[in-house]
Amino acid sequence: RKEVEQDPGPFNVPEGATVAFNCTYSNSASQSFFWYRQDCRKEPKLLMSVYSSGNEDGRFTAQLNRASQYISLLIRDSKLSDSATYLCVVNPGAGSYQLTFGKGTKLSVIP
Amino acid sequence: NAGVTQTPKFQVLKTGQSMTLQCAQDMNHNSMYWYRQDPGMGLRLIYYSASEGTTDKGEVPNGYNVSRLNKREFSLRLESAAPSQTSVYFCASSPDRTISGANVLTFGAGSRLTVL
Numbered sequence: 314r315k316e317v318e319q320d321p322g323p324f325n326v327p328e329g330a331t332v333a334f335n336c337t338y339s340n341s342a343s344q345s346f347f348w349y350r351q352d353c354r355k356e357p358k359l360l361m362s363v364y365s366s367g368n369e370d371g372r373f374t375a376q377l378n379r380a381s382q383y384i385s386l387l388i389r390d391s392k393l394s395d396s397a398t399y400l401c402v403v404n405p406g407a408g409s410y411q412l413t414f415g416k417g418t419k420l421s422v423i424p
Numbered sequence: 425n426a427g428v429t430q431t432p433k434f435q436v437l438k439t440g441q442s443m444t445l446q447c448a449q450d451m452n453h454n455s456m457y458w459y460r461q462d463p464g465m466g467l468r469l470i471y472y473s474a475s476e477g478t479t480d481k482g483e484v485p486n487g488y489n490v491s492r493l494n495k496r497e498f499s500l501r502l503e504s505a506a507p508s509q510t511s512v513y514f515c516a517s518s519p520d521r522t523i524s525g526a527n528v529l530t531f532g533a534g535s536r537l538t539v540l
Contacts, residue, residue: 317466347528356514356531357467400466410455410474410521411482412529414466 316340319401322418330391334418336401337383345404346377346384350397351417357400360386391422426450428532430515436538437505445500445535447515455521456498457482457529458490460511467514473498474521505539512536 319336326332338346346363361368363375363384374387388395401415428449437443449456454475459467469482473492487509489501498517502509515532 354534356533357529358531359528362528410457410472411469412467414468416464416466 316405316413317401317403317415319399319415319418323421324418325421325423326391327423328391328393330422331387331389332391332420333388334386334399334401334420335383336385336415337381338401338403338413339382340403340405340413341379341382343382343403343405346375347402347404347412348373348375348384348386349400349402351400352397360399388420391420393422393424396420396422428515428517428530430513430532430535432535433533434536436540437502438540439506441505442501442503443505443537444502445513445515445537446497447499447532448497449515449517449530450496451517451519451530452495453517453519453530454495455518456492457516457518458488458498458500459514459516459531460484461514461534462511470500470513472521502537505537507539510537510539 316339348360349357350360351357363377367376372389376385398417398419400417403413431446457472458470461467468484471490473479476495479490491499513535516529
């Protein structure tokens with residue numbers, strides 16, 4: 314089993330739609346979780362950290378399920394500017410510097 | 425704020441040539457990293473520097489060397505470039521080596537390297 318697996322994508326959704334991405338991780342000792350956004354030919358940028366109780370930032374909601382070892386990202390009211398690749402990132406242990414990156418899920422929001 | 429600055433943005437090399445990718449951050453971060461990103465794969469850590477004066481191998485260090493010149497600068501050197509090193513290279517930094525919710529990675533804009 315790969316360490317971090319994401320929905321294969323691509324996701325093509327109309328403006329205004331709600332879309333959800335899931336990401337599973339294999340290391341049950343993983344401590345920290347993140348969603349990064351990467352625009353085409355650009356660097357990854359932090360979208361949000363994922364906390365145990367779940368967290369929301371505007372139209373974006375992240376959830377963590379430690380029992381099932383997955384995290385999710387929900388985007389409501391999709392905008393054209395949300396088109397990007399979303400990377401699931403996991404820190405495998407306390408004090409670890411070696412983050413594990415998923416391959417990413419590509420989202421295209423269509424007018 | 426400049427954040428993390430990488431140079432060059434693009435480079436084409438012939439097999440066997442050497443080059444150095446430069447990275448500088450102005451956020452007073454202690455830790456710095458070099459990643460590579462290849463199509464169909466997640467970012468992979470090449471080398472990292474937890475603090476000034478220290479460097480350690482990551483997941484894919486073969487064929488690379490690094491230098492943490494000072495707190496701001498962390499360079500990546502390809503001594504004898506190979507086609508397998510064709511990739512996009514990202515430098516990143518974090519306040520310290522423990523990456524958690526409040527202590528996250530900031531990436532540079534990337535360097536696209538092609539080895540013929």
